[in-house]
Amino acid sequence: MGGRASTSVLTVLLCLGLCWSLWNQVQAGTPPKPSIWAEPGPVVTKGSPVTIWCQGSLRAEVYHLYKERVSIPVETETPQDSSNKTSFSIESVSSHTAGLFHCAYRTSRKGWSERSDPLPLVVTGAYSAPSLSAHPGPVVASGGNVSLWCSSEVTSGTSHLLKEGGANSPQQMELRIHNGRWQAVFPVVPVNTSHGGTYRCYGSPSSYPYVWSQPSDPLHLEVTGVYREPSLSAQPGSLVLSGDNLTLQCLSEAGVDRFALTRDEGLTPLQHLHGQHSPDFPLGHVDHTHRGQYRCYGGYNLSHVWSAPSAPLDILIAGMYKKPSLSAQPGPSVSRGENVTLQCRSEIWSDTFHLSKEGSPAPPQLLRLQDTAAPFQANFTIGPLTSDHEGTYRCYSSHSTSPYLLSLPSDPLELRVSASHSKDYTVENLIRMGVACMILLILGILLFEAWHNPRRS
Incomplete structure (x- = not known):
């Protein structure tokens, strides 16, 4: 019994010693890695301010901000009392500001922490803006396919596609020559409701990957076919004389608070959906320019998601030629x-x-x-x-x-x-009945005479 008890005590002491050794190693080890971020964001327009934050420990005495390829800290800050983070402010960014940033902090007991993960700080506006287009068009049915084309003057570089309000990192694609222009093609297949929104693209040269061009004009990608189609009608009618007033009305299911009216342009894909809160679209005094085939869509709030299109409504404008x-x-x-x-x-x-x-x-x-x-x-x-x-x-x-x-x-x-013409046959029927009666009377007389004649003979 005594031997077993001694063995158990020895085992417990060994475990305690091991745990104490590990704890000392943790206490004496490197402080935890800090986190780093930029406000208002990591993509900043040239000449604008930006603040880089570094969050470490309440015990931190000093913070350093490092830039890739620079051996010494570019900034040093002391945290405020009772704070586990500090900020590095840059009043006006330039092309030289762009790059990868890290931060680290020091405590009195453990020394310097690891460097944070890299923060890519992008400066835009250094080059002319590229152009962004959607093929076959920016209005696409749910489940369909669309490609976003970014055409840039920057050669041998990269194109970057950003979605406004998107949580994901920018998509990147190498620029290649398409139809004689430097382009990057971003396929979106198959399209769903999450793809609806506003997009912009930028270009950057290979030698300066964090120095971007000005943004392209915004492209609004609209996704249709998500809700039931509305109905489209014309008041006073779909055939009107030139100069008359015409109003198109889009009626949809309950709750729909945005309506869009489109007119078919032949083989040209639909380029936009401009929503309004009223289902009525007054066209005013119409002329030949209002002719064509119209459709309408319904949607909710301020999203880029819409119903299926209504059945087409042909608007005919009369008064162009001599009357038949x-x-x-x-x-x-x-x-x-x-x-x-x-x-x-x-x-x-x-x-x-x-x-x-x-x-x-x-x-x-x-x-x-x-x-x-x-x-x-x-x-x-x-x-x-x-x-x-x-x-x-x-x-x-x-x-x-x-x-x-x-x-x-x-x-x-x-x-x-x-009503159908129904001829009155009363007189004709009376005549026929009279003739029939006369014939019967004559036959009766003849039969009567024939009956009596044998007796006479």
């Missing part, structure tokens, strides 16, 4: 259930015709001629007719080369639908 004529075959008064043909005829060359009904929310009917030789006319067949087809009709002519510019409206044509 409108007639009805066989006539403007037609029985219910029958068909009628409304013929629109133009005296000038036209290959497209439009038929509209006054007060109808539906877009005008459209017919395009296959044979563009004279006469220039189109036949709109309507039927079988019901009371819903009654109303006032007008037609317009246009050219396929300018599909949204229409002629003046034709004179109105009033289409009337009457």
